[in-house]
Amino acid sequence: MFIGVDLGGTNIAVGIVDETSKLRYQKSKLTRNERKPEEIIKDITDLITEVIKDFGIINEEIEAIGIGIPGLADPKTGDVIECVNLNWRKVPLKKPIEKALGIPVFIDNDATLAGLAEYEAGAMKNKKSGVFMTLGTGIGGGIIIDGKIYTGANGVGSEIGHMIVGENDYDCNCGRNGCLETFASSIALINYTKKLMNEENSETIMTEKLNGDINNLDGKIIFHAAIRGDELANKAVDRLVKYLAIGIMNITSIIDPEVFVLGGGISKAGTFLVDKVRAEVLKNKYFKTLPVGNIVLAKLSNEAGIIGAAMLGKHNV
């Protein structure tokens, strides 16, 4: 058995996952990220102990613990390099938990681990290489090369949201301009749609969903309107798709994976989104017969974080 921990800015989720990547039991609590790292790490340790007890097994039956963090991890030292959501910088995570529980601990980025879950039990199963793209409020990535997760020499690879793909009219949180995240995340989509709606003589069926407050606008409303043929919503979606396709082509030009897996909130737009992305990638091919990895939707949803973290443990023991 393996323990998977999905450490988020809002929740800490801990689950027991078996050899076949099946989530057997899980429990979560609030992160309360305003607290010190030590307090949050104590909560993780306690929740793991609780989950093991609830499930009726003992520590010795757990082969490894994997932890996914919403930031940059150094898989070698087991330290968190940088984690904006938690306000952590250079925080040891592996060591204190190993010390408390006597079970080997491994850590990595949460999107990387969601990618690993898709590789073990989802859309990348049986593929030798693939890139998982989580399109949410931000954009993260999980890269599989030769059947293993790959985060590079310093553990800072697969940060695909910060790949520069063009020039944008506002800067990224990271301080640079043109990051994929500023074009193809849900926040980028909402911001750009608002901008179009604020233009003179703009017309859209989205207005009726907002109860008079443009701040009620979200990705779901935009995609619903786009599917119903709303011109303004489609203009916004098409811009997202344009840059997402550039991102996919850039990744192809570097590592040419067998498959691209779209996950995260934006991917809930389903085949409507995938069809548009495939068509745009086709337009981007620099010669007609250029082979590009298949573009598909993620198969797992919320549980991917825990499953992937647990599988990190499995890969390492």
Added chain:
Amino acid sequence: MFIGVDLGGTNIAVGIVDETSKLRYQKSKLTRNERKPEEIIKDITDLITEVIKDFGIINEEIEAIGIGIPGLADPKTGDVIECVNLNWRKVPLKKPIEKALGIPVFIDNDATLAGLAEYEAGAMKNKKSGVFMTLGTGIGGGIIIDGKIYTGANGVGSEIGHMIVGENDYDCNCGRNGCLETFASSIALINYTKKLMNEENSETIMTEKLNGDINNLDGKIIFHAAIRGDELANKAVDRLVKYLAIGIMNITSIIDPEVFVLGGGISKAGTFLVDKVRAEVLKNKYFKTLPVGNIVLAKLSNEAGIIGAAMLGKHNV
């Protein structure tokens, strides 16, 4: 012993390389790329036979032949997928040469193989991962992951020149806009410098080197002027460096290699270039302590093509 073939748009170069990556003997002839593929392939075969004979050995002493092509290769089938310089599309290369000589043949992209040469005998030696960037009239790449060359699922990876890094005022040969190659190749540098020189009131010490004809402008003149402090030349070089740094950061965000190796004509600007690139990459870090692979100059020069091709054979037999 291994044979390395560097098939270029201008020359076919064939060499004998030993187990320790040392080039022992070489010979070359003109490609004359206006001819049919079969004629060029016959020339390659004949030149290999000649080199083996000249060196005083027999076919059975050659373990493998590697061929680098200036385009996209399918390493699995041994076919050339696309090669603009030679005007080849879907041309079998491995099979006819194996049939003629009875020696195993392997093919790959020339920049990829120059990268392999740097890995075996140059600036990437003893590194687990690295990216070789050849900055010439175009931009190519060679990627090493876990000690092996990596060109992806379909063999179209490591085409880093076609990674989109911004928006440019002219399109790339590939039909798209914003490719790294349109910012950071020697042609891009020359075009942009000409543009600056044609602006009103432009002043530059480069004028005296041109004998009255702006078409005499080349990368060497531009870098020499930049090193001497010429403002216009530095403006052009700094733009190249800006986008090269974005390319390096994009690659870091995806595969985070241990080292970046700069090769090709542009890299002859030496430490002047490397210092500028390192400073620009530093400015691009999205947090201060972000670890980025070391940026260094290539160690091999013209012979990299033959050595890398020969080492492709060594890796495969």
